[in-house]
Amino acid sequence: MNRGQMQSTETIAVLFIFFILILFAIIFYYNYQKVALTEKQEELLGSRAIDTATRVLFLPEIKCTNRETPEDNCIDLLKMRPLAAVASLTESPSYFENSDNKEYYFQLFSYAKITVKQLYPSDESEWVLYDVEKPNWHKKEPTSFIVRLKDETAGVNGQPKYSFGYLQVEVYS
Amino acid sequence: MNQRGQTEMIGLVVIVILITLGLLFLAQFALNEKPEKKIFTRKELAYSGMSAILKTSVRPEECGTFQPQLEIILQDCALYGDSSNSIYQCQREGQIEESCAFFQTTVKELLDATVKKWGKKYWFESRIIRVQGGNPDPLITFSSNNNPDIPECQGERDSSGLFPLRIGDAGLIESELYVCD
Numbered sequence: 001m002n003r004g005q006m007q008s009t010e011t012i013a014v015l016f017i018f019f020i021l022i023l024f025a026i027i028f029y030y031n032y033q034k035v036a037l038t039e040k041q042e043e044l045l046g047s048r049a050i051d052t053a054t055r056v057l058f059l060p061e062i063k064c065t066n067r068e069t070p071e072d073n074c075i076d077l078l079k080m081r082p083l084a085a086v087a088s089l090t091e092s093p094s095y096f097e098n099s100d101n102k103e104y105y106f107q108l109f110s111y112a113k114i115t116v117k118q119l120y121p122s123d124e125s126e127w128v129l130y131d132v133e134k135p136n137w138h139k140k141e142p143t144s145f146i147v148r149l150k151d152e153t154a155g156v157n158g159q160p161k162y163s164f165g166y167l168q169v170e171v172y173s
Numbered sequence: 174m175n176q177r178g179q180t181e182m183i184g185l186v187v188i189v190i191l192i193t194l195g196l197l198f199l200a201q202f203a204l205n206e207k208p209e210k211k212i213f214t215r216k217e218l219a220y221s222g223m224s225a226i227l228k229t230s231v232r233p234e235e236c237g238t239f240q241p242q243l244e245i246i247l248q249d250c251a252l253y254g255d256s257s258n259s260i261y262q263c264q265r266e267g268q269i270e271e272s273c274a275f276f277q278t279t280v281k282e283l284l285d286a287t288v289k290k291w292g293k294k295y296w297f298e299s300r301i302i303r304v305q306g307g308n309p310d311p312l313i314t315f316s317s318n319n320n321p322d323i324p325e326c327q328g329e330r331d332s333s334g335l336f337p338l339r340i341g342d343a344g345l346i347e348s349e350l351y352v353c354d
């Protein structure tokens with residue numbers, strides 16, 4: 001074989017290996033991006049869960065006030081009870097889900113389930129504030145925050161009684 | 174011809190090394206991303222948990238019909254400890270518990286039902302700062318694990334911040350809740 005043919009063969013071999021390497025790099029980058037995208041989606045879902053929970057905590061409809069001063073991480077039971085659905089009766093929607101207010105609260109909460117649970121001192125109670133399930137959802141992200149539940153009428157000597165509970169927000173994707 | 178072939182091989186090796194270094198560099202950045210959601214959730218849990226605990230009223234059958242808040246029980250614990258002078262003698266399941274033990278048991282149950290159940294660890298600490306000065310004395314300390322010899326949340330953690338309570342002229346109680354993964 002003459003010299004020119006040898007050199008051409010060498011060049012072709014080098015280029016072949018080079019393109020194989022490029023192919024490996026592309027495959028690796030594709031897989032990395034796929035994983036990164038999935039993680040980003042989960043991160044966004046988690047952020048949405050926290051955003052929704054924060055909106056609930058600051059809702060004036062249920063937030064505690066002390067002489068017009070809002071109290072942090074506190075839900076007023078006297079305000080909340082009439083607005084919530086009874087957890088065991090799925091056919092009676094909450095105030096946040098009925099036809100007049102549905103669109104407004106859907107803009108705030110989107111597809112989510114918002115539950116308030118009381119642990120102590122009273123026996124465990126549960127209220128569903130909002131439950132709009134996304135059709136064909138494939139993932140649910142729960143976030144929970146501890147809250148105080150204030151009851152102005154249940155305290156002693158005119159003082160409000162505070163219970164220990166938590167707010168659970170589940171968002172759908 | 175041999176020298177030229179060798180030179181080309183060296184070039185190929187250099188390209189492979191450069192690509193490998195580039196991929197390692199990329200992977201390092203991907204692994205070091207800050208989990209901001211995690212930090213926010215822990216901070217918020219610690220703060221809201223502590224705020225709720227101190228204001229929670231006890232059951233009427235436990236510490237009397239007055240239903241004091243847990244912060245009152247903690248103040249009683251700081252003033253009188255487990256002595257018989259304690260104003261509040263609470264009971265749980267028919268057994269009398271002094272205010273310090275009652276506070277610890279109740280708060281641990283609440284934190285186990287929430288923070289621990291959600292896959293996090295915690296460390297609760299209350300300290301007394303006497304009016305006459307000196308270092309704070311530990312008052313109540315417990316964590317999510319049931320072994321007092323192995324403290325939790327000594328590394329990366331988020332705090333509720335200090336929640337001070339006055340105890341008359343005797344000083345101040347500082348309480349803090351740490352939450353970690």
